[in-house]
Amino acid sequence: MKKFTVSALAFAAAISTTAAVAGPMNDLEIAHTAYTAGNLDIRYAHLALAISEDATVREFAQTMLRDHAAVNDEAVALITKLKVTPQDNDLSKALVKGAADKRAELMGLSGKKFDCAYAQNELGYHQVVNKTVANEFIPNVTVAPLKELLSNALVTFKLHEGHAENMVKKLSC
Amino acid sequence: MSAILLSASASFAVFAGAEPNTHQIIIQGGEYIPAELTIQVGDTVQWINKDFIPHTATAQDEAQQVLWDTGNLNKGDSAEVQFTEVGLSEYICLYHPVMKAQITVEAVL
Ligand SMILES: [Cu+2]
Numbered sequence: 001m002k003k004f005t006v007s008a009l010a011f012a013a014a015i016s017t018t019a020a021v022a023g024p025m026n027d028l029e030i031a032h033t034a035y036t037a038g039n040l041d042i043r044y045a046h047l048a049l050a051i052s053e054d055a056t057v058r059e060f061a062q063t064m065l066r067d068h069a070a071v072n073d074e075a076v077a078l079i080t081k082l083k084v085t086p087q088d089n090d091l092s093k094a095l096v097k098g099a100a101d102k103r104a105e106l107m108g109l110s111g112k113k114f115d116c117a118y119a120q121n122e123l124g125y126h127q128v129v130n131k132t133v134a135n136e137f138i139p140n141v142t143v144a145p146l147k148e149l150l151s152n153a154l155v156t157f158k159l160h161e162g163h164a165e166n167m168v169k170k171l172s173c
Numbered sequence: 174m175s176a177i178l179l180s181a182s183a184s185f186a187v188f189a190g191a192e193p194n195t196h197q198i199i200i201q202g203g204e205y206i207p208a209e210l211t212i213q214v215g216d217t218v219q220w221i222n223k224d225f226i227p228h229t230a231t232a233q234d235e236a237q238q239v240l241w242d243t244g245n246l247n248k249g250d251s252a253e254v255q256f257t258e259v260g261l262s263e264y265i266c267l268y269h270p271v272m273k274a275q276i277t278v279e280a281v282l
Pocket of ligand 1: 229267268
């Protein structure tokens with residue numbers, strides 16, 4: 001009975017994973033989604049710099065701009081070198097849609113409400129993206145330089161996750 | 174000629190303990206390596222950023238006044254700081270405050 005429960009759980013996890021990534025993604029889809037995730041975080045950061053007056057939030061947003069720009073520069077350099085074109089896919093589309101909804105919600109907020117919503121979203125966003133990069137993208141990607149780029153990017157995104165955690169705590173939302 | 178060089182390096186070795194040294198700290202994977210370093214007063218520390226995101230190495234006092242700072246270090250950049258006072262210097266990356274490390278500056282014996 002216990003055995004059954006465990007395997008049922010594992011099965012459910014596998015299904016939700018498959019649903020989330022809409023089947024195994026190829027290298028070009030993975031590259032597209034990783035790049036998209038970075039760009040979406042840049043857009044959140046621009047919104048934060050336009051709305052927030054909190055020093056902690058603004059410093060975090062500036063770091064997101066600086067780092068995601070650096071990561072995406074590396075990605076563009078690699079894509080150019082490999083002469084490939086990243087492929088749009090369901091996960092990229094879902095991320096774009098989710099972020100558009102979230103931005104609409106954030107734009108209706110100000111002051112502490114905005115700061116807390118932005119900070120919590122950044123924490124959740126980095127948690128989900130990091131899990132996906134670590135458990136799906138890095139194991140599945142086949143081209144070595146792309147695997148290396150994703151591994152380096154993951155180190156950066158983990159710094160951001162820790163930073164976001166501290167920001168949420170500091171804001172005492 | 175080589176004898177002169179040898180004796181020159183030999184005499185240097187005798188006084189090596191009192192000569193200021195330069196130490197290297199690599200910034201890689203969002204970490205300072207090594208994270209803990211002990212040096213002698215007068216020594217210089219050089220930070221080299223091997224990540225592709227920018228970092229800093231910055232020490233601040235409790236009022237967040239900057240005590241010393243490498244400034245912005247892009248990929249491949251390096252910067253040096255000379256330590257002229259004895260004591261413990263804790264520092265962070267201004268961009269990623271989760272990055273922490275320390276330098277202990279000892280008196281020259
Ligand atoms: Cu840093």
